Amino acid sequence: MEKIKDERLQLKNLKNIRITFIVQTLGILGILLYDLINYGMDGMTNNPVWFVFILTGVINAYLSMSISVEHEKxxxxxxxxxxxxxxxxxxxxxxxxxxxxxxxxxxxxxxxxxxxxxxxxxxxxxxxxxxxxxxxxxx
Missing domain, CATH: 1.10.287 (Helix Hairpins)
Structure with missing residues (x-):
């Protein structure tokens, strides 16, 4: 597989990854909401998907910090x-x-x-x- 060098295609690829991340996060939230409704807060937080959701949220926040610092006016x-x-x-x-x-x-x-x-x-x-x-x- 060849590395993409065209900037337009790289941007399109990043947008596709962002959409995939949004769909994945909504799926995880749906699973956690289902657990919350059926098993309560303890059932939701005992689900391993909860750990994945929290971990991705923390990593996303730390990665966004470097972008926000670079764009401070x-x-x-x-x-x-x-x-x-x-x-x-x-x-x-x-x-x-x-x-x-x-x-x-x-x-x-x-x-x-x-x-x-x-x-x-x-x-x-x-x-x-x-x-x-x-x-x-x-x-």
Whole structure:
């Protein structure tokens, strides 16, 4: 099989891949919705398709971050944006800690656990974006 060199055909091929990804994602969502209706939330999250759906969502989000950084119009300092992100992430995590601790059946330790998990899950993409912005600024 020969490698495609025509840019129009490459773009058409990428559009076809995008349509295939959309159809596949809709199929996965349909399967998960069926499991949710018939078996509840536990049945849906126990399905291996759930893991595939979450994994592809995370990978897609990380791949889109590099594209969005390359197309940013304003060239602000990456450090300033990192500090703003860390402030917002800290606020969101504290809200999770507070609301989880105030919920019946949960205590402060549960709130700290949920808040810590949310903090880690949000701070990793923030540092990844910082690295991408720093790299873009250096080039």
């Amino acid at each position: 304003t060239k602000r300092s990456p450090v300033t944006r990192l500090y703003i992100s860390l402030g917002v992430i800290t606020l969101i995590s504290l809200l999770f800690v507070t609301f989880t601790a105030l919920t019946n059946g949960y205590n402060v330790m549960d709130g700290l656990l949920v808040g810590g998990i949310v903090f880690v899950c949000l701070v990793l993409p923030a540092f990844y974006m910082y690295g991408l912005r720093q790299k873009e600024r250096d080039e």
